[in-house]
Each structure stands twice: as structure tokens, then as C-alpha cells.
């Protein structure tokens with residue numbers, strides 16, 4: 001009996017024994033004696049969804065994360081019943097559900113390896129204050145299990161032994177181990193016994209993950225409300241887990257325009273117009289390639305979104321046009337806070353249409369951000385998103401802005417505890433009204449989505465380019481992202497490297513850091529090393545907070561400028577390679593960056609490597625992360641690799657010293673790879689590509705390479721106007737055979753390949769193209785190892801003496 005006003009604390013509650021079971025095609029429903037419902041959905045042979053309802057009744061099934069394009073379907077589904085279990089068997093998995101307590105054990109169907117086992121399994125605490133439950137899940141973690149994923153956490157790549165919180169947070173000058181920061185991606189990968197699986201806990205409330213931290217053999221996750229609703233995704237290859245998670249939460253809806261993979265220059269802030277023009281001119285004068293310039297908040301009139309400061313930018317349309325003529329795309333920032341100002345049409349309209357977020361008892365959600373006191377659109381309302389997307393008409397269609405950068409969308413609020421909205425703020429949540437407790441983690445995602453929709457509409461027939469700071473799982477469908485307000489320190493270079501890798505394995509590849517650091521001032525050396533890393537990140541942008549000095553490629557000394565130029569040039573040469581890897585990501589969900597563990601999980605040495613990663617299929621890089629280095633030790637994964645700088649061959653599977661003075665970084669190419677290259681351009685589209693260079697790295701054995709090309713913008717590629725080349729290389733002691741399989745209707749502007757042969761162990765004696773002997777004079781240039789051949793060959797046969 002409760003004798004005082006204290007809340008009765010019931011502690012953890014558990015499901016009782018199963019009393020009923022019902023199957024509806026691929027959905028299995030179990031009810032327990034104490035009224036708990038478990039719904040298991042078989043989405044694919046390797047993907048199971050588990051949902052629990054403590055009241056026996058499920059709420060509306062709605063998720064911002066799951067895409068409607070997710071694959072469904074399985075090859076096998078059998079349900080068996082024994083005295084103590086229900087047993088679900090697919091082509092890949094066996095899942096046993098204990099009749100007495102709903103606990104689950106999941107096995108690999110191929111060899112019965114135990115993959116995942118509930119410890120306490122599902123349990124919950126009732127929440128008197130908010131209603132509903134705090135929902136919890138715990139699983140047994142076997143010896144030797146490693147954990148990866150979880151989005152932007154700035155910690156060691158292997159999450160084992162740590163606990164994390166997911167609550168999207170503006171985190172100026174965060175550091176190593178700061179938690180939580182900007183993104184919520186409640187997806188992790190477990191790896192043990194050489195097999196990897198993933199768990200995606202699709203619950204947007206504040207959530208927590210514990211990876212054998214509190215108890216050595218237990219991993220758990222829980223959330224402060226909502227449903228226990230998670231997806232179990234089996235590999236056993238980690239790359240398949242990531243691809244399947246990405247399939248579920250969505251691949252980018254379209255490729256970025258190629259220029260978005262070029263180099264971008266940003267600062268808080270470039271203004272007035274003359275400053276922007278000076279920066280542009282300097283890039284061209286110094287011949288440092290650059291494709292995009294950014295305008296931060298000071299371009300606006302008093303920080304009012306969708307306005308311009310007429311003194312600083314008297315004729316934005318003219319400026320944007322002239323920059324574009326010189327190869328620069330203009331990207332502008334847009335924040336969520338709308339200034340309270342009756343003379344400001346965006347504010348007035350949103351007020352009239354009732355689009356602003358409100359507190360539980362009715363007042364508007366008022367908060368201070370850059371413009372002063374603001375109200376905030378409820379981006380979880382589809383009508384608000386539609387309205388917001390239309391606000392971009394003038395910026396994009398008329399002025400010609402090519403990209404939009406959404407900041408502060410955690411949402412960040414200044415000078416208040418928690419730095420965000422209070423919990424009671426109400427949201428539409430696409431017709432599932434709720435409080436900020438549930439909507440917080442998706443607010444920024446929905447803003448970015450609305451921005452993306454506007455860009456898509458008004459940039460058409462060009463492709464949209466958006467960037468967001470806040471994100472929840474699935475945001476990768478709409479935008480790219482950066483890692484927020486980092487600091488100009490060596491430790492932050494380490495963090496940036498990990499974050500880009502971690503985001504890639506969390507389904508979100510199109511990410512980069514503020515190169516050089518946002519806060520404080522980098523030395524020339526740190527900036528150089530950071531550019532070297534950034535050149536291999538999908539999103540490649542220098543950004544800084546201005547108040548600490550200049551941060552352009554020429555702001556240090558001439559040596560720095562030269563090395564920075566050299567690395568940006570390498571980036572531009574590799575554009576077809578990076579674009580191909582983006583296409584693989586958008587097509588198959590393949591992460592563009594592969595941490596070594598993802599690259600070769602069977603090699604236990606990779607499980608704790610943090611610094612090395614593979615970009616695309618074949619390029620291994622490792623940043624230098626400390627001052628005064630002439631090189632570093634790094635782990636080279638198994639196999640044969642060419643040193644990018646001198647073609648020296650290295651056999652991996654061990655840690656090695658690699659030379660890399662300040663003008664170099666460790667870069668290796670996998671033997672057998674064919675790497676496509678464009679000429680250096682000052683911006684994408686500066687030159688017509690009249691020849692594609694293929695760097696061919698000899699290997700005894702076989703290796704496949706891919707080159708994807710299209711018009712570099714627009715949507716024709718979706719209608720089949722792309723050019724996909726699959727190359728099969730076969731090397732023998734005295735021969736090298738390259739077979740080409742071509743598909744797609746896009747006709748590339750060039751007619752020939754320039755083939756640069758690396759590491760050929762023999763002298764060329766004869767060359768055959770499609771079984772006809774080619775005359776040496778016709779194909780060989782520059783001595784022995786460069787050939788010029790038609791792009792249409794199906795088989796190139798190089799024969800040695």
C-alpha cells in the first residue's frame with residue numbers, strides 16, 4: 001500500500017510466459033500471460049525486426065528512419081514449435097524464442113554459431129512522470145566481441161567497454177570522449193567468432209548503449225520512452241551488415257553533382273562581396289582547384305533566413321553568376337530559428353499559418369539564437385516542410401545558389417540549460433503528435449529533409465546539394481554532413497579521421513570535418529596534414545570560425561600552399577574514382593570509407609586499428625597525426641600493395657614504418673587495381689575530359705575494378721545514361737589481361753584510355769586488342785609502360801618476352 005505521496009517504484013518488469021502465438025505471412029505475434037506483445041517481422045533472410053508492447057497494443061507504426069525503398073523478401077521462412085521454444089528459420093538465421101520469458105537466441109543458419117543471445121532480454125520500467133515505459137534490452141556479450149558504429153562518437157573506433165548516450169547536441173569545441181554530440185545513429189555492429197551482425201534500435205527518444213561497460217559480458221540498450229523496436233541485421237560480413245542497414249534506412253536519393261566532391265572553401269564569414277571575390281580570385285591566381293565558396297550567417301539581413309544584407313551583398317544574383325562563370329558554386333547557410341519580427345515576411349507567414357512549435361500549454365517555443373529571440377518551425381509537420389522547401393525558390397531558382405548548409409538544427413538554443421528546447425514542446429511528428437522528448441533527435445533531420453526538397457525542386461534539372469549538422473538515422477538519403485565545431489589540434493585530426501570512418505560504417509558516407517579545425521588556429525603543419533586526410537574524405541571542406549585568423553590554403557607559408565595544392569590536385573585527379581565509390585554507396589549501400597576491420601574482419605589485428613582506412617575499393621591511406629613526423633608506423637592489411645609515391649611493393653598483414661615527410665602521406669594502392677583519373681582541373685567541368693587515364697597495378701592473380709561515369713549532374717543517369725565499366729584484371733608471370741564489360745547508355749566524351757602500367761614484371765613483347773595484334777607505334781607512348789588504346793576494347797592482352 002502506498003502510504004505517502006512517493007511514487008511506487010516497481011523496478012524492472014519482465015514478460016511472462018507466452019500464451020498465444022499467431023502468424024500472419026511474415027509477421028509473428030506472441031502474447032504473454034502478463035499482456036506483453038512481441039511482434040517479429042521477417043524482412044529478409046538476414047533481417048528480423050522485433051517490437052514489444054507492454055500493454056499488448058502497438059502504437060501507430062511510423063518511422064522517419066526506415067525508407068519506403070527498403071528491400072523486402074526472403075528465400076525461406078519456417079516456424080517450428082518445441083516444448084520450450086518457437087523456432088524461426090530463414091535461409092540465413094535461426095531465431096529461438098523461449099516460451100517462458102520471450103528471450104531470444106539467434107544462430108547462423110549455415111553453421112549454427114550462436115550470434116546473439118538475450119541476457120535479461122526485453123524488460124522495462126514504468127514511467128509515472130511521462131507515462132509509458134523506459135524500455136530496455138540486454139544481451140550477452142561473448143569474450144572477444146568488438147563493437148563499431150553509432151555515428152559520430154569521437155572515441156576509439158572499437159566501442160567495447162564504453163557507454164553512450166544518443167541526444168542530438170550542439171557541442172562547440174567538443175573533445176575526445178565528449179558524449180553525446182551532434183548526431184543520433186542508434187545502430188551498432190557486433191563482431192565475434194569472425195561474424196558480424198548489426199542492431200538498429202529505431203527509437204528516437206533519448207537512448208543509451210552500453211557495450212560491456214557496466215558488466216563485462218553484457219551489452220544493453222535502452223530509451224526513455226517509446227517502443228522497444230529494433231532490427232537485427234546479420235552479415236556475417238561487416239560490409240553486408242552496413243549495406244543492409246543502409247538499405248533499410250536509405251541510400252542517397254541521388255548522386256551528388258560531381259562538383260560537390262571537389263574542394264570547398266568556407267569560413268565564418270566571408271563578407272562583404274569584395275572579400276568573397278578576392279578569395280575566388282586568389283584560388284584561380286594560385287591555381288588551387290576549388291569548386292565551392294560558402295556564405296555563413298553574416299550574408300543575411302540581421303540573421304533573418306532567406307534575406308540578404310544589402311550593404312554587404314548589394315547584388316547577390318550578379319555575384320553568384322560571376323562566381324559561377326569562374327567555376328565557383330555558392331553555398332549558403334540557413335538556420336532553423338526565425339526572428340520574431342512582424343515586418344519579416346517569413347516570420348509573419350509562419351505565424352499566420354501556425355507553423356511554429358509551441359509549448360505544452362500553448363505559448364510559442366521562444367528561444368534565443370543568432371537573430372535574437374526566435375520561434376522555430378515544426379519541421380516534423382509535413383505541411384511545414386512543404387512551406388519551408390518553397391522558401392528556397394528565390395535563393396536557388398532566381399539567385400542561383402547551388403547548395404544549402406543547415407546549421408543549429410539540433411535544435412540549438414543559446415543561454416539555456418540543455419542548449420535546446422524543453423521537453424514539453426509539442427510536435428506534429430507527421431500526424432503522431434508528441435513532445436520534444438520524442439521529436440528532438442529527428443528535428444534537424446526533418447529540417448534538412450525540407451531543405452533538400454526545396455533544392456531538389458528549384459535546382460532541377462540539376463541535382464540538389466545540402467549539408468546538415470544534426471542527423472538521425474536515414475538523413476543520408478537527403479544530405480551530406482560535417483562533424484561540427486572541432487578544434488585546431490592534433491587530437492582533433494585523430495577525431496576527424498575516426499568520425500568519418502564511423503559515419504561511413506553507420507550508413508552515412510558523405511561526411512567531412514572542418515579542415516584545419518573550426519575553433520582556434522592551426523599551424524601550417526597541422527593544416528597540411530589535415531588537408532591530406534580531407535582529400536580522401538567524401539566531403540572535402542576547409543572551415544573555420546574566423547576570429548582566430550585566416551584559414552585558406554595560402555594563409556601559412558609557401559611550402560604549405562604548394563603541398564596543399566598538390567593534395568587538392570590529387571583529389572581532382574581521383575574524382576572519377578571517388579565518384580565511382582559514391583555510386584557504389586548510392587547503389588549498393590557500400591560504405592565509401594572502409595575501416596580496416598570492415599575491410600578484413602577475419603584478421604584480428606584490424607579489430608582495434610583506428611587510423612588506417614580504405615577509400616573506395618583499392619586505396620589505403622593513413623594520416624600523419626603528430627608534428628615533426630617523417631613517417632609513421634601503420635598496419636597494412638593482408639595482401640600486396642603498391643606505395644603510391646614510388647611503386648614499391650609491400651606485403652601486408654603486419655605493422656610497418658612508412659616514410660611520409662610533410663609533402664607526403666602514406667597512400668597505398670591494392671595490387672591488381674585499375675584506378676581511373678581525370679586531368680587536374682581548377683573546378684569540375686573546366687576541361688572537357690578528352691582521355692581517361694587508367695593506372696593499372698600489376699598483380700599475379702585476379703582483381704576487379706569499376707569505373708562509373710555520367711554527365712556529372714542531372715538525372716539522365718537514372719534513365720540509363722551512365723557508363724559503367726567493369727574491368728577484370730588477370731596477371732600471369734608473362735602476361736597481363738584486362739577484360740572490359742561495359743553497360744549503360746552514356747557516351748563518355750573521350751575515345752581513348754591512357755593506360756599507365758605499374759609494376760609490370762616483364763618487358764612488353766606483344767599487345768593484342770580484341771585478339772588483333774596492335775602495332776607498337778600505335779599504342780605505346782612514353783617508353784614502355786604507357787599505352788593509349790581505344791576505350792571500346794573488350795580484351796587487352798599484354799604479352800611479355
Ligand code: MIG
Nearest residue numbers: 267268296297333407484485
Ligand atoms: O553558433 O554560423 O557549426 O560551422 O560557422 C555558431 C556560424 C553557429 C556553428 C557551425 C559553424 C558555423 C557557425 N555556427
